[in-house]
Amino acid sequence: MKRTYTDQEMIRIIKQDLVIPDKVDQGMQDAYRKLGIKRRGTVSFARRRRMWHVLAAAAVLAVGSSAVVVAANKFLSANLVKQKDSVVYDLALDSEQKEAHEIEVNPTYMPAGYELGAENTPYGGKWHNEETGGGISIRTLNAAELDQMIRLGEADELTHGMEEKNLKKELEINGMKVALFLTDSRYVDSDDHTTDAMLFNEEEGYLIQIFNMDSQLPIEETIKIAEGLDIRVLDSTVPYTTDEEIDRLLEEQKMFARQREEELKPEALADNNFFSIGKELEIPYKHFEDGTKLNDYRFTVNSIEVKDSLPLSEFAKENYYDYDGELADWLNEDGTLKPHERYKYTFDSEGNEVGEPAVDTVDSKFVVVDLKLKNNNEVNQFGDEVMVCPDVAYLDTDGDTITRSYLSDAQYQSANEGYRLQTDGFPIYFDKISNTEGIDRIKGFHIVSLQPGEELKYTLVYVIDEDRLDNAYFQFYSGEGQGCESETGNEYVYVKIEQ
Numbered sequence: 001m002k003r004t005y006t007d008q009e010m011i012r013i014i015k016q017d018l019v020i021p022d023k024v025d026q027g028m029q030d031a032y033r034k035l036g037i038k039r040r041g042t043v044s045f046a047r048r049r050r051m052w053h054v055l056a057a058a059a060v061l062a063v064g065s066s067a068v069v070v071a072a073n074k075f076l077s078a079n080l081v082k083q084k085d086s087v088v089y090d091l092a093l094d095s096e097q098k099e100a101h102e103i104e105v106n107p108t109y110m111p112a113g114y115e116l117g118a119e120n121t122p123y124g125g126k127w128h129n130e131e132t133g134g135g136i137s138i139r140t141l142n143a144a145e146l147d148q149m150i151r152l153g154e155a156d157e158l159t160h161g162m163e164e165k166n167l168k169k170e171l172e173i174n175g176m177k178v179a180l181f182l183t184d185s186r187y188v189d190s191d192d193h194t195t196d197a198m199l200f201n202e203e204e205g206y207l208i209q210i211f212n213m214d215s216q217l218p219i220e221e222t223i224k225i226a227e228g229l230d231i232r233v234l235d236s237t238v239p240y241t242t243d244e245e246i247d248r249l250l251e252e253q254k255m256f257a258r259q260r261e262e263e264l265k266p267e268a269l270a271d272n273n274f275f276s277i278g279k280e281l282e283i284p285y286k287h288f289e290d291g292t293k294l295n296d297y298r299f300t301v302n303s304i305e306v307k308d309s310l311p312l313s314e315f316a317k318e319n320y321y322d323y324d325g326e327l328a329d330w331l332n333e334d335g336t337l338k339p340h341e342r343y344k345y346t347f348d349s350e351g352n353e354v355g356e357p358a359v360d361t362v363d364s365k366f367v368v369v370d371l372k373l374k375n376n377n378e379v380n381q382f383g384d385e386v387m388v389c390p391d392v393a394y395l396d397t398d399g400d401t402i403t404r405s406y407l408s409d410a411q412y413q414s415a416n417e418g419y420r421l422q423t424d425g426f427p428i429y430f431d432k433i434s435n436t437e438g439i440d441r442i443k444g445f446h447i448v449s450l451q452p453g454e455e456l457k458y459t460l461v462y463v464i465d466e467d468r469l470d471n472a473y474f475q476f477y478s479g480e481g482q483g484c485e486s487e488t489g490n491e492y493v494y495v496k497i498e499q
Contacts, residue, residue: 076146078177078200078207082164087181088156089198093147093205095240100143102234103206107138109228111214111221134214136225143205144238151246152253158198158207168219173226176201176208180219187417188341188359191215195222204233264351266396266403274402274494277301280374281493283476296376297386297450299476301495302457306469307366309335310429310461319431321445326420327428337364341415342465347407359415364422365469367392367462367497375450384449388432389460392425393475393494394468404492412468421463425475429461464497472497 077092110127114136117123127136141149149155162181169180177200185192195217197210208229212222241249275281281299317323330338343357373388394412396403414422421428427446435444448456464472473494 074202075205076143076200076202078202080167080170080179082167085163086156087159087162087164087167089158091146091150091155093143093150095143095147098143098205100145100147100205100238100240102236102238103140103142103204103208104232104234105138105140105208106230107225107228108230109224110136111217111225129214132214132216134212134216136214137211138229139209139211141207141209142238144240146205146207148241148246148249151241152249158209169223171223173199173223174229174231175203178226180222182219185215185417186343186415188415190417192417195219197222197226199226199229201231206233260351264349264406266405266408269395269402269404269492269494273492274496275301277304277495281476281495283493292381295380295382295386298374298376299390300372300374301474302370302372304370304495304497304499305368306497306499307368310366310368311335315429315461316431319433320429321427329418330421337366337421337463339363340419343413343415345411345413347410351407363466364463365466367464367469367472369460369462369474369497370457371460372455372457373448373450374455375452377452380452384451385444385447386450387446388430388448388456388458389427389446390474390476390495392422392462392464392497393473393492394471395473395494396471412465422465425462427460427462430458431460432456432458469497 075094075098077090079090081088081090107127111129113129113131114127114134115130117126117128119125123135129135149157159181162183166181166183167179168182171178171180177198179198181196181198183194183196192215194215195210195212197212199208199210200206201208208226208231210222210225212225272282278300281301283297283299320327330340332338339361342360342362344360345357346354348354371388373386375384375386393404394408396405396408414420430446432448433441433445434448435441450456473496476493476495
């Protein structure tokens, strides 16, 4: 059955992606966006770019030498190199030999059931199979785009962390070098896979990529698509990136690397970041440069209880975000939660994944929290809607110091395809739902309208792995907005999850 996402799930996914401060997976993300389907979970730190590529490219430019070594009869040289932990392309292109022409590609063959989406639809420009939910996308990189990628040290991003086991076939199609990669699903209980095809025309200096996200299609279908491509080298040309522009882009990369290094450092939290049960939270609300504050909402955590099961007589089925689709399959007959599989990743100091992630089978608990929310505004300056739920965050403790870090956030991820009970720390239950029907419920499950001076008492339920309860906190934040600054310097406040 086709997998679709609700708006709430998309918010969760987007929010997860924002936590990871890196752009190394951009090529893969572009492909997913073009396909418009089956984007699940967060991007792994495993696919971070190693900065030595950038530094090497900068060194070449600094001394004015050229790393381009291309055979006399080739405009582009594209060779696969099998390294210890990855398969990457060694690319070289002589930009002085030829102009970079625009490339136009149209498939003459598509598997049965695929239709090209109209431009005003979610599948605009993509081939989509409504029955299977599969998608196929085609991308071209002309000589100018490849030249820039080479000079920035980004050629390894084409294979985005693939290993030799993913390389299934190398062949030649219509005079082009072709490599086919097959990547299995990251989920231990899924047979899904994706097929990527790389087609290099070394004479004309371009690359065509085919992304096949339909697990029901054999790799031979991707080959048929490649064989049937109608490729046209247009008369129109594209300018190569200048040395000055490359220097600027390299500086941006260095700046981003420095920012990333800072973001990956654990952040020590102060005492005023933490509040106890029963205490009204003094969240450091941000304000705009003109002095206008964001809406002031005050939370109080009245009680927290860790439970093995939730009887429907007390926790009504209709108050779950999606009882049948999200929770039911993970319940035992006695109402307790079934074990689930979880990845545990290990990272080095630069945020690169070290080795293969461990797979653990873990038990979970329900965490029931009773809260009070007060609209402390005299006037609602930005509307009367407020999200009632804090997130669950996991903090590290070293002696008397408590820290938060991006690497801790990314360390654990679900290894089950259908497991969404802990997605980004959102609750699965809310007993004061005001948006109860149709699309309004989907979009606004955790949102209520609150007038100035009005209060709301309510109950939320979260799911947390049993072995992580000691490090779990409810995280409240002051909101978002460009041009806003925190009054106290602390963007988050926390309440420890304990009974």
